[in-house]
Amino acid sequence: MADTYYKNKTILITGGAQGIGLGMAEAFAKAGASVIITDQDEEAGQQALKRLQDQQLAARFILCDVSSEAHVKALMQQVGEKYAQLDGLINNAGLADPFMGTLEELDVERFDKVLAVNLRGPLLCSKYALPLLKKAAHPAILNITSTRAFMSEPDTFGYTASKGGLEALTHSLAVSLTDPLIRVNAIAPGWIEVGPWQKESEKYEPQHSQQDKAQHPVGRVGTPEDIAQAALFLCSDKAGFITGQSITIDGGMTVKMIYV
Template sequence: MNHSYYQQKNILITGAAQGIGLGMAEAFARAGANVILTDMDAEAGQQALQRLKGLPAEFIPCDVSIESQVQELMRQVGEKYTCLDALINNAGIADPFQGQLQELSITDFDKIISVNLRGPLLCTKYALPLLQKASHPAILNITSTRAFMSEPDTFAYSASKGGLEALTHSLAISLGKDGIRVNAIAPGWIETGDWKKDSQKYEPRHSEEDKQQHPVGRVGQPQDIAEAALFLCSDKADFITGQSLTIDGGMTVKMIYS
């Protein structure tokens, strides 16, 4: 699609220092948007700015699970920009727990929920005054195919992403009166090795079996999510709200027999 729509638009992306978030930040910045990256990892944020050097991007550190930090983030954004044209709630942490349910620490569970689910709610709440000032405001939540299917022992992550799917349609109904559209993208297997900070970067290696799990014949890339995000946050998607788009190369619709 033609991305000229994004010239001088203001886009805030959480969890934007690495992975899918960084891929989206680069795509929006190349389309001409003013991109505000935020992330709790300040080191990764500074490295992200080096990658985006010469593009209209800035970094503000923030832990989206902490209300006071989200308030300060939005205060800083509001001081520089008259509005927000899009908020992309991408920040999330994977489930560190891989044990059985009876061994699950509620502290670990709460940590995942606080970032992956409470974070998007807080960001939306405090970004609302800035979104209301835009002509075609949009919110995009990045969920996961784990909202619909699970591997064993991923309780918190699956619950957080399922909750974010529900929050998406709830916000769409609630904020429609303000002219704000709210949608979600549910990524499947997206390879982010090349989109990590230096200390975590790795060379992606995928077996033929990995590729053939996907009907399209390959593992996903951050650019695959970024292209869909560019569409859903634009006026070309003006009649789309409360929806979730699964982007997984067809993996979740392929029957696999062991």
Template sequence: MQNYYTSKIILITGGAQGIGRGLAQAFALEKAHVVITDLDWEAGADALAWLGKQHLTIDFIPCDVSKEQQVQQLMNKVRQVYGRLDVLINNAGIAAPVRRSLAQLPVEEFDKVLSVNLRGPFLCAKYALPLLEKGTNPTILNITSTRAFMSEPDTFGYTAAKGGLESLTHSMAISLAPQRIRVNAISPGWIETGPWQKDGKKTEPQHSQEDKEQHPVGRVGNPEDIAEAALFLCSEKAGFITGQSLTIDGGMTVKMIYHE
């Protein structure tokens, strides 16, 4: 990005593992000051060590993004250390329970998924706003999911939260336009994150030919695919783009499937 991100302040929620870890690596490689937050202390320490081996330095601040007080404390720490924020990436999310029937899904489990996946981005944007207003070409990027547009059975909480986050994206884009804050989303499809987990949870991809052929591009996605798009959307090169959602799924959601 031609040194665009040098010394930019980037905050990535859920940045210790999976897509978030890939995002942290990508922005750190661009010489940005990257701050990751995560509820998992062990994963955060592992991410610091993993990136340190690549001679990349980031900061880790533990936080449960569903808790208002913790989000306030997070943003206060960012303000104390950096004084501003140029990019907020709302990536933190949970899927559990992955599947449970409507009749058997406890309200508490449904609410928990919404609290992290939808309330969290709202809280982070709310309390990051004064920092973003001091940033250079400030942007918010929400990581949603193709589950916002299509479903498998019994995935109520995750689907509802990601659909809500898609709507929150264009709502914030219009509402924050007077402050010149752009807001966009990336909607990932099947992204293989096994190698991007903390030690003890890392797994090697085991994709069948059928898995690959579900995607018109012929493979399953990886965090780098999301990171490359994030680098573009949060840069001045995307200065005329706001309120949009970019689907990155290898073409899976536009492929018609017939069962003969």
């Protein structure tokens, strides 16, 4: 975004230490925002913080497990002690390993944990961020869901259910948070390559075959920057007439018929 909209704005990104979250954190900070990264991985969080600070970007890291109500309460208290308001909340934190084995093998505790982080977490963060969001002129909540909310591979029960629930939570929040207005939207990413955006111990060099690329009408796999650019728009006043919507960003993959 070429303008100065995000100057003096504060953006909180959960799960902001790696992958799509880190890509968004860097983009918002470069656009002038003060960015608060939360993550339950302290190693990744400290590395992300250093990455942004080395670029002279305004950032802060707070350790938080978004599935814990006590953690989220403490997080928002810390944010409120340092910042006058919260202009944007991006609910990005999630457990992203989708495969759980067959239904007969399903570990119900693991299923519950995925829903606790991926669905309960955004609800808790939205609830406890509300007083800070209400202090902003044009506040916005952005939920990061997945194209797996609309389509499935076998044995991905928890991840698919949680992302589908988050899609529904998005429009439920949007029609609930109208006085004062807090716009709530979602981005559903498709295949996003996060290898270069992981913490040092887990970084890898992407290797994509021609078949991988050909699954996407745009001819490539996505990157965190693709999601970040849409997030910058949706959290700004340029998107002031958009709420309760989910935008799929997948290079066209989900609209292409593939026969195997």
